[in-house]
Amino acid sequence: MNTYDAGMFPGGAEADIDPRLLRALLAVAREGHFGRAAAGLGIAQPALSRQVRQLERLLGVELLVRTPRGAELTEAGRTIVPEAERALDHNRRIARAARSLAVTGSDVLMVSAPMPSSPRGLLAEAVRRLRSDHARVRLSVVDLRDGQQAAALVSGRVDAVLTWHPPVGDELVSEALVEENISALLPRSHPLAGAEALSIAALEAQSVLFPVSERSHCWAQLDAAASAEGVELTPVPTAPTAVPDLVATGLGVSAVPGSFRFTGHPGVTLVPLQRLFGTMSVVRRRDEESRAVTDLLRACRDAARYLADAHDDVWRLSEVA
Numbered sequence: 001m002n003t004y005d006a007g008m009f010p011g012g013a014e015a016d017i018d019p020r021l022l023r024a025l026l027a028v029a030r031e032g033h034f035g036r037a038a039a040g041l042g043i044a045q046p047a048l049s050r051q052v053r054q055l056e057r058l059l060g061v062e063l064l065v066r067t068p069r070g071a072e073l074t075e076a077g078r079t080i081v082p083e084a085e086r087a088l089d090h091n092r093r094i095a096r097a098a099r100s101l102a103v104t105g106s107d108v109l110m111v112s113a114p115m116p117s118s119p120r121g122l123l124a125e126a127v128r129r130l131r132s133d134h135a136r137v138r139l140s141v142v143d144l145r146d147g148q149q150a151a152a153l154v155s156g157r158v159d160a161v162l163t164w165h166p167p168v169g170d171e172l173v174s175e176a177l178v179e180e181n182i183s184a185l186l187p188r189s190h191p192l193a194g195a196e197a198l199s200i201a202a203l204e205a206q207s208v209l210f211p212v213s214e215r216s217h218c219w220a221q222l223d224a225a226a227s228a229e230g231v232e233l234t235p236v237p238t239a240p241t242a243v244p245d246l247v248a249t250g251l252g253v254s255a256v257p258g259s260f261r262f263t264g265h266p267g268v269t270l271v272p273l274q275r276l277f278g279t280m281s282v283v284r285r286r287d288e289e290s291r292a293v294t295d296l297l298r299a300c301r302d303a304a305r306y307l308a309d310a311h312d313d314v315w316r317l318s319e320v321a
Contacts, residue, residue, distance in 0.1 A: 024051035033070035092156035125303035165217030207252030
């Protein structure tokens with residue numbers, strides 16, 4: 001049992017609590033494990049432990065105890081958690097209100113989406129509809145790693161996430177939009193460039209240029225499919241935006257959603273990989289009340305419907321989780 005100085009605030013002054021410390025506590029409380037919580041926040045476990053200890057020192061109480069299975073809330077921790085949730089929710093509302101005032105007469109949306117994005121893909125089609133029907137909405141797009149998306153949504157740093165692997169959390173709601181084939185991305189001069197379809201075994205013994213860190217769940221899917229066929233892939237970690245250019249120069253191959261063909265990159269070709277599919281979902285906060293986010297969701301559904309109608313290898317989905 002650790003001992004904390006409850007009289008650490010001079011003159012009885014209350015502490016100003018960094019929201020990062022509250023998010024650290026809530027992550028561990030939700031996961032019951034420091035390692036999983038750190039992964040969900042996209043930070044190292046030692047950094048998360050330091051944040052929790054800092055919060056405990058600041059409040060003068062012990063909030064978590066480590067157990068053989070992970071971590072459990074103390075009585076004080078169980079009392080603080082709902083207060084922390086309310087405090088962060090209030091901060092999110094302030095941030096959203098400020099963003100909506102940043103441009104007079106407009107709502108500003110922060111969206112995370114995989115980059116590079118095709119000019120005729122789901123994001124672009126959704127943005128066109130959003131701008132056509134709701135001129136007051138302004139969109140800013142960032143590309144987050146898979147492990148950063150949940151924390152960015154919960155903290156209010158982004159308002160929605162378009163992703164191939166939706167993060168899970170009690171505070172989040174995901175809706176599957178489209179499913180499509182995963183394709184091998186090959187240089188146009190590659191011997192297999194003219195094939196109608198390939199097994200994932202065709203990528204063995206080749207350098208697979210892939211954003212392993214940024215799209216960790218997509219890589220896990222590829223790796224599992226390869227293992228099921230008894231082959232081993234050789235990944236070369238590559239920034240997402242650099243993949244097509246490096247493949248075009250012949251430095252390796254990759255695997256991308258079939259809709260990547262909409263980019264019209266001149267130096268590469270796509271060949272569908274057998275029995276490999278990806279699902280694009282949109283994720284938002286469960287308590288989201290913004291009109292701009294509602295408009296974005298509607299635009300994403302309309303874009304998904306359009307793409308499914310226009311392309312035989314894109315399938316419309318509608319599933320809220």
